Amino acid sequence: MHCTRKVTDHIYWVGGSDRRLALFENIFPIKRGVSYNAYVVMDEKTVLLDTADSSISRQFFENLTHVLDGRTLDYLIVNHMEPDHCALIEELLLRYPDLTLIGNAKTFQMMKQFFDFDVDAHATVVKEGDTFSSGEHVFHFVMAPMVHWPEAMVTYEEKTKILFSADGFGTFGALNGNIFADEVDFDRDWLDDARRYYTNIVGKYGMQVQNLLKKAAGLDIAMICPLHGPIWREDLGYILDKYNTWSSYAPEDQAVMIAYASMYGNTENAANVLAGILADKGVKKIVVYDVSNTDVSELISEAFRCSHIVLAAPTYNGGIYPKMENFLADMKALNVQKRKVAFLENGTWAATSGKQMAEQVAALKEMTVISDTLTVKSALKEDQYASLEELADKIVASME
Incomplete structure (x- = not known):
C-alpha cells in the first residue's frame, strides 16, 4: 500500500x-x-x-x-x-x-x-x-x-x-x-x-x-x-x-564538554570533581562523557556544539588510552577546530598522555590551550583540589 x-x-x-x-x-x-x-x-x-x-x-x-x-x-x-x-x-x-x-x-x-x-x-x-x-x-x-x-x-x-x-x-x-x-x-x-x-x-x-x-x-x-x-x-x-x-566551525554553545577515559574510575572521579567545581562557579552548560561508553559520533557532535573541551585520559602502554586516541583521530578527520581545550592526564608510573593529547590537538586548526596539563598520579588527592579549582577558573575566564 x-x-x-x-x-x-x-x-x-x-x-x-x-x-x-x-x-x-x-x-x-x-x-x-x-x-x-x-x-x-x-x-x-x-x-x-x-x-x-x-x-x-x-x-x-x-x-x-x-x-x-x-x-x-x-x-x-x-x-x-x-x-x-x-x-x-x-x-x-x-x-x-x-x-x-x-x-x-x-x-x-x-x-x-x-x-x-x-x-x-x-x-x-x-x-x-x-x-x-x-x-x-x-x-x-x-x-x-x-x-x-x-x-x-x-x-x-x-x-x-x-x-x-x-x-x-x-x-x-x-x-x-x-x-x-x-x-x-x-x-x-x-x-x-x-x-x-x-x-x-x-x-x-x-x-x-x-x-x-x-x-x-x-x-x-x-x-x-x-x-x-x-x-x-x-x-x-x-x-x-x-x-x-x-x-564555519564556530561553537554552537558556550558550553564545557569533559570527555574522559578511565580504566578503574580514578580519571572519572577527577572529571566529575572538575564538573562540580565548574557548576559551583556558575557554569550551567556542562556535559561529561565516558569515551569508552559513548559512540564517537556523539562525541564529535558535541565537540562541534561546545566551545570548550576538556580531555582527560590515563596513559596506556606508554600512549593515549585507545578510546581517547580514537576520538582524537576523528576530531582530526572531521576538521574540528576553533575550540578552547584543556588536558588532564593520569598515570601510576609514567604519565605522558597529556603531552601526547596536546600534540594531537596542536595539529588541529585554531585550537587554544587554556591551561597547563593537570597531572593525576593514580588517584586524585585532596591537595590537588586547588589545581582543579585553578583549571576551572581558567575555563570560566575564557568563556565569552
Whole structure:
C-alpha cells in the first residue's frame, strides 16, 4: 500500500523510512532509524528526483506507481550517487526502459562503477547553471562538490522555489507521517540527530558547505527538500543558520564538554570533581562523557556544539588510552577546530598522555590551550583540589 504526501499541488514525497537499520553507513548508531526521501514532479513530463535505499524498495515503488497513476516516468534527476539514494536506478530502467537520466559528468562516471547497464544510452549530462523544463516546472542545476561526495549537486525548481538539497540539510531519524519540519518539534526532537548527521557525514567539508550556502543565498528559496529527514517550508533561517555555524566551525554553545577515559574510575572521579567545581562557579552548560561508553559520533557532535573541551585520559602502554586516541583521530578527520581545550592526564608510573593529547590537538586548526596539563598520579588527592579549582577558573575566564 502506498504512503505518499503532497509537497505542493504537483510535487509528491515518495520516500520511506527504515527503522530496522541499526548503523547508518554501517558505522553510526541510529536508534530512531532513518528516512530516504525521493520526490516526483507531475507535469507535462514526469520527473523523479533521486531514488532510495534498496531496504525500502517495495515502499518506494508502491509510492511511485501510485503517484504516476498509470503514466510512465520520463526523467530521473540524480543529485547524489551514494547507494542509499541511487540503489534503485537499474530497477527503474527495467520498469521504465525509455527513462532519461539527468546528472553531471561525475554522476555518470560513478554510475558506470555501480551498474552494468548502458548508462550512456540514457544519460543527459548537465553542468553548473544548466536548466531543464518539464513543462511548467524549470529546474536549475547547482554543483555542490564534496558536500559530501565529488559528484554531489542540488536542484532548484524556479516555479515552486524548492531547493532539492541532496544530503545537505538532512538528519538521522525515521519520518513518522509528519514529513515537514513545522509539523514536529525540531529543536527538541530532531536537532541532536541533525547535528550528529552533519558533523559526522559532512563535517570535514566546511569550506565546501560555505560555498554552497553562498550559492543558495543567490536563490529565492521557499522550501528545502533534503534526502534524509524533514522538509523545510517554514523558518528556513533556523536550519540555514545552523549550517552556517557548523560549517564555519564556530561553537554552537558556550558550553564545557569533559570527555574522559578511565580504566578503574580514578580519571572519572577527577572529571566529575572538575564538573562540580565548574557548576559551583556558575557554569550551567556542562556535559561529561565516558569515551569508552559513548559512540564517537556523539562525541564529535558535541565537540562541534561546545566551545570548550576538556580531555582527560590515563596513559596506556606508554600512549593515549585507545578510546581517547580514537576520538582524537576523528576530531582530526572531521576538521574540528576553533575550540578552547584543556588536558588532564593520569598515570601510576609514567604519565605522558597529556603531552601526547596536546600534540594531537596542536595539529588541529585554531585550537587554544587554556591551561597547563593537570597531572593525576593514580588517584586524585585532596591537595590537588586547588589545581582543579585553578583549571576551572581558567575555563570560566575564557568563556565569552
